Amino acid sequence: MIYLKLFWSFFQVGLFSIGGGYAAMPLIQNQVVDINHWLTMNEFADVITISQMTPGPIAINSSTFVGIRVAGIPGAIIATIGCVIPSCIIVLFLAFIYYKYRNLSVVKGVLNGLRPAVTAMIASAGFSLVILAFWNGSSISTKLADLDVTAVILFAISLVILRKWKANPIYVMIGAGIIGLAVYSFIV
Amino acid sequence: MEKNIKFYLKLFSSTFSLSAFTFGGGFVIIPLMRKKFVEQYHWIEEKEMLDLTAIAQSSPGAIAVNAAILIGYRLAGIFGAVITIIGTVLPPFITLSIISLAYTAFQESLIVNYVLRGMQAGVAAVIIDVVISMAIELFKEKKIIPVAVMTGVFIAAFFFNVSVILLILISGIIGAAEVFLNQHKREGGK
Numbered sequence: 423m424i425y426l427k428l429f430w431s432f433f434q435v436g437l438f439s440i441g442g443g444y445a446a447m448p449l450i451q452n453q454v455v456d457i458n459h460w461l462t463m464n465e466f467a468d469v470i471t472i473s474q475m476t477p478g479p480i481a482i483n484s485s486t487f488v489g490i491r492v493a494g495i496p497g498a499i500i501a502t503i504g505c506v507i508p509s510c511i512i513v514l515f516l517a518f519i520y521y522k523y524r525n526l527s528v529v530k531g532v533l534n535g536l537r538p539a540v541t542a543m544i545a546s547a548g549f550s551l552v553i554l555a556f557w558n559g560s561s562i563s564t565k566l567a568d569l570d571v572t573a574v575i576l577f578a579i580s581l582v583i584l585r586k587w588k589a590n591p592i593y594v595m596i597g598a599g600i601i602g603l604a605v606y607s608f609i610v
Numbered sequence: 611m612e613k614n615i616k617f618y619l620k621l622f623s624s625t626f627s628l629s630a631f632t633f634g635g636g637f638v639i640i641p642l643m644r645k646k647f648v649e650q651y652h653w654i655e656e657k658e659m660l661d662l663t664a665i666a667q668s669s670p671g672a673i674a675v676n677a678a679i680l681i682g683y684r685l686a687g688i689f690g691a692v693i694t695i696i697g698t699v700l701p702p703f704i705t706l707s708i709i710s711l712a713y714t715a716f717q718e719s720l721i722v723n724y725v726l727r728g729m730q731a732g733v734a735a736v737i738i739d740v741v742i743s744m745a746i747e748l749f750k751e752k753k754i755i756p757v758a759v760m761t762g763v764f765i766a767a768f769f770f771n772v773s774v775i776l777l778i779l780i781s782g783i784i785g786a787a788e789v790f791l792n793q794h795k796r797e798g799g800k
Contacts, residue, residue, distance in 0.1 A: 479673075513680060535788055539781030
């Protein structure tokens with residue numbers, strides 16, 4: 423039952439992506455690429471790229487994209503609902519606790535404890551994206567001879583620009599896309 | 611505040627437009643929500659908005675969606691929350707539906723492939739940049755446990771493919787234990 427599977431997968435993404443922003447990324451990768459094979463790693467990287475360029479949370483973007491590809495518009499709706507339901511329940515529960523006791527210190531403590539883990543998991547997902555970009559995702563080979571030098575240089579320049587000048591990620595990615603188009607159509 | 615159709619339309623259109631034009635995720639949309647609902651409409655008070663933000667950031671899921679749920683519920687109960695959720699989710703839903711269909715059509719195109727290949731290197735840099743900033747914050751605290759947890763979780767996730775959900779549960783338990791130990795220590799010291 424594909425709808426049930428979509429719902430359950432994105433329900434887990436919604437339930438366990440704690441910390442906002444990129445925290446959902448490793449969970450989506452886990453559900454969509456590793457467990458259910460709905461997207462290849464390459465397609466997953468494209469979804470993350472698209473998410474960066476369009477408004478809206480990564481989790482909602484992914485549930486729509488994956489849902490449509492797996493089971494059309496109804497699939498997208500069900501995946502998105504699955505993704506949002508845990509938020510509804512927990513947010514309203516926490517709001518209730520908060521208005522009753524005016525205190526969230528235990529929740530905040532647990533969140534603080536999660537921060538290093540969330541950082542590490544985003545790092546892990548980030549490194550798989552780096553490997554994918556450097557070796558072009560086509561094979562699992564990570565031999566030095568197959569290294570995509572253009573991608574390595576693009577990555578290095580982008581990272582320097584981001585760290586040194588705090589540039590807007592959207593412009594960095596557009597720049598990388600344009601250079602990519604120019605270089606790859608020239609050398610391939 | 612009168613809750614007529616006009617009010618619900620305003621609630622829907624304001625969350626819809628906020629979601630449609632906000633790039634950069636939850637940490638960007640919250641200040642914009644504050645501007646709209648606190649400064650412009652005076653529907654929520656400044657102090658309460660800060661509390662709602664804290665709850666939105668403490669809950670799992672997308673921060674923008676969490677904040678929308680809280681604002682909708684606060685203003686008009688469950689029905690209000692349903693309206694703000696739909697308002698927030700609809701713009702990315704529509705955008706990504708269109709892109710998803712176009713993606714399938716363009717997947718064979720060499721030009722699109724080259725652009726996306728270049729962008730993959732860029733997006734990898736964006737994520738690593740975020741990770742570096744987060745890790746620096748952790749190292750600044752100069753505590754052993756967070757750095758140990760970070761290293762351990764990274765090795766488990768990246769090299770041994772341990773389930774991310776399991777890792778979150780274990781780290782959550784470590785976090786909770788720390789809170790209780792610290793509280794115990796403080797009370798014992800009195």
